[in-house]
Amino acid sequence: MSRTASPPTPHPSLQNLLSGLQHASLPSDDIFLVGGGVRDLLLGRSLKDLDLACRDAQTVALGLSKALNACFVPLGRNHDPPSFRVVPRDADQTGTQPGSVFLDVTEIHGRNILEDLGRRDFTVNAMALPLGLLPNALASPMSEVPESTAWQRQLLDPHSGRLDAFQxxxxxxxxxxxxxxxxxxxxxxxxxxxxxxxxxxxxxxxxxxxxxxxxxxxxxxxxxxxxxxxxxxxxxxxxxxxxxxxxxxxxFPELREMRGCGQNHFHHLDVFEHSLAAVGQCEALLAELSAVFGELEEPILAALHGWRLPWLKLAVLLHDIGKPGTKGRRSTKESTERITFYGHDALGATMAESIASRLRLSSAESKYVIGLIREHLHVGVLLRPEAKLKARLRWMRRLGPDLIPAILLCLADVRATLGPGSSLQEHQAQEARGVALIREYLEQTRTTFNVAPLINGHDLLAQGLSPGPLLGRTLRHLQEAQDAGEITTREEAVILAKRLLELEAMTDSHGL
Structure with missing residues (x-):
């Protein structure tokens, strides 16, 4: 005997789209719901978007756009078969943002809908429901037994996708x-x-x-x-x-050199296996946010909004990609050799830049991934007990909100490092310091980083300094000194600025 359950209520925006669709006076016998929407209906999952297949898709999509007071968006001239997107005017028109609601209308590919289904990717996506049956499907209770409801019995399913979905x-x-x-x-x-x-x-x-x-x-x-x-x-x-x-x-052909690339005594895996393990540990941390980070869970999730979460995992996978190209050995005091990877962070960032370009990541996405890889060793240093406040503040300023995913990368890296030189006690201590560093960063953003600079670029220009790199360096040193409490008044800032410029001049003269 099968169990049944009420179908989940669609998202309000999608509910409006469905309601309008049912009142659009379309020739429903010749229009089919296809793809993931049919699969979700079968499984009692909330519908996220709708895909329709029909003849004369452009005319149908235009008609739906007018009937629904929605936007009509052609999906590229070379799209085969021709496809068109209908997007509510208050929604993201590309349909790529989280929570996007849209309806795609695609030309039937082949002589009929059955031939179209035969050209699709997987059986669970190769089912079609005549549009006229959609209201019944939305109103029917979900069942664990295939063909137990009237609309399921009329489902076009030439490749047994329904059975595969239930299995x-x-x-x-x-x-x-x-x-x-x-x-x-x-x-x-x-x-x-x-x-x-x-x-x-x-x-x-x-x-x-x-x-x-x-x-x-x-x-x-x-x-x-x-x-x-x-x-x-x-x-x-x-x-x-x-x-x-x-x-x-x-x-990622760049990963191939990581296979079999042995590491020092802190590691129990080669570079490739360690990187895979680090991604798994990153996901374990994300699953344990509340337990590990407590009240920090919400700001951490905010720092990983949108593409920042998946590309953090990509950065974790690639964080040691520069190791094979920088592997070396050096003698120790005990007359033994130690494996080194000096500069692997910089080389890894360069390699990641090429990968980001190949994947056509946006400039912001590329900067994020490359930055996490380039700075992962620096952030690791901040997790040491001897890290000074001034250094922590400097890196907080430099990385901003990206400090949070950078810390998660470091902690995942630590968790995946279980060689004879590693200790569980030190791992736990580093994790505690990581939690503390995130907490400190959030507090500093509310306090220290909200204070206006004691001196700005206009002030330095008035002192006779010319625009250029020296101006930027001087302002950065002044800001770091202010953050650390080394200067607290404008007068102290002016004195320090003059001293910094004098030191710079002396350095230049010695260089000559």
Whole structure:
């Protein structure tokens, strides 16, 4: 006997879209709900967006835009098949922001809807519901048994996607599915990350067989799927599965040199395995925010809003990418050799810049990932007990809100470091110092960093200093001194500025 439950109430914006759709006087027998919306209806999940397939998609989308008083957005001239987006006027028109609500209308690909479904990626996405049945589907209780409701019995399901959905299986629609669009390999892992389902063995074999074809997919499309994978709570842990399928090495060929690259006695894993473990530890920390960070959970989540969360995980994966290229050895006092990686942070940042460009990350996203990798050793120094207040304040100023994800990266790195030179007691102490540093940063943003500078650039220009790098350096030194309480009045700031300029002049004369 099956159990039933009431369908979840859609988001208010989507509810308005659905209501308008049902009153738009469309030829519902020739328009179908397809893709993830059908899958979500079957599983009793909240609908996030809608995909319709029909003939003359442009005319239908234009008609819907007028009927719903929404915006009409063509999805590119080269989109095959032609697709059009209908977006409420108060929503993000690209449909890419969190909480976006939109409706896509796509031309039926092939002779009919069944041929269209046969060209789709996975069986759970290859089902179609005549639009006229959507009200019944939304009103019907959800059941664990396929075909137990009237609308399910009328569902077009030529590839048994309904059964796979109830069994939690991700299965390719046909033998050509991954060949026709290799990006579907990543999409399969994305579904696994989002739904927690299992990739059917033959499909996984096919993904492995065709993984190399991902090299010809555009960076924008790779970035989109990778971001969706990594924003899931367990997405980072799928990186190991993606690696076994040959996917990770195609996306990031720079990782290959990390395999088998041994480390010093603080580490129990090579650089590659350590990096994967660090991503897993980062996700463990994120799952334990309340337990580890207490009242800091909310500001930490605010610092990881939007793309900052998935790209933190990417930075964790890449944080030691410069180690193979900087590996060296030096003799110790005990006449033994010690493995070193001097400069791996700087080299890693340079390599990350190339990766960010390949993935077509925005300038803000690139700066974020590169900065986390470049500064991860500096932030690690701040977690030492001997770190001075002035140094902490300097790095708080320099990194701003990015200090919080940088600390999370460092703590994940520490957790993944379990060699004979490591100690659990020291790990716990570093974690406690990380919590304290975040707390201190948040307090300093409310107090110290809210105080106006004692002296500004105009004041220095009035003193005869010319615009340029020296002006910037002097202002930075003055701000650091003010933050640390070394100067507290304008007069003290002017005196220190003159002293700094005199020292600079002396340095220049000695250099000559």
């Amino acid at each position: 939690g299986l991700i299965r390719r629609t046909g033998p050509r599915s991954l060949v026709e669009d290799p990006l579907r390999i990543l999409r399969g892992f994305r579904l696994r990350a989002q739904l927690g389902w299992t990739i059917e063995p033959a499909t996984l074999d096919d993904m492995t067989r065709h993984a190399q074809a991902l090299a010809r997919i555009s960076g924008e499309r790779i970035r989109s799927e990778l971001q969706l994978i990594l924003e899931c709570p367990g997405g980072g842990r799928l990186l190991a599965e993606m690696d076994r399928a040959g996917v990770l090495g195609v996306l």
